Amino acid sequence: NAGVTQTPKFRVLKTGQSMTLLCAQDMNHEYMYWYRQDPGMGLRLIHYSVGEGTTAKGEVPDGYNVSRLKKQNFLLGLESAAPSQTSVYFCASSFPIGTGGETQYFGPGTRLLVL
């Protein structure tokens, strides 16, 4: 039981390049989330998904796209990376909110540096 895993762990991009971050969970969670964490700030929600085939915007969605083709996977894409997207990205998953299973479980993070 691996929990939540993320790949890659670390990546350096040049401005304008694209990449995809992969998140996988084996806890049969319906909900999945992508956050970014910057120094001195709380975790900020980028996008989330309440089930396979559905996604929604969070607090800071601009410059990112997501897809949830399978229940266990949630992909975060950067089409044209900018230095402002330098951050640590965390994926999380949970059971549906309001069911008593609201606790979110986090992956180990992806450290992204955009030059």
Add this chain to the structure above:
Amino acid sequence: GQNIDQPTEMTATEGAIVQINCTYQTSGFNGLFWYQQHAGEAPTFLSYNVLDGLEEKGRFSSFLSRSKGYSYLLLKELQMKDSASYLCAVLDSNYQLIWGAGTKLIIKP
């Protein structure tokens, strides 16, 4: 707007007790979480309070007062491994999780 306030940094001594406060102003309330995050690692779940009062889990306890918009995390018998950031987060009326910036706790021998 929605706001969660926690001290930026606290220092305590090994073996002592420390209380980390969290105050919140959110659109509705459906529960409050505390997470621990060691440097360079992912946040890990510590506690979840939805009703007023104190909940104890070993060396860690969490208190909630909904009328005051206030919570605290109490850590007893501090150990060096407790050096970490402690994140407070509130589920608002839309069931969105609003995060505080975290409190960095430094434990000194």
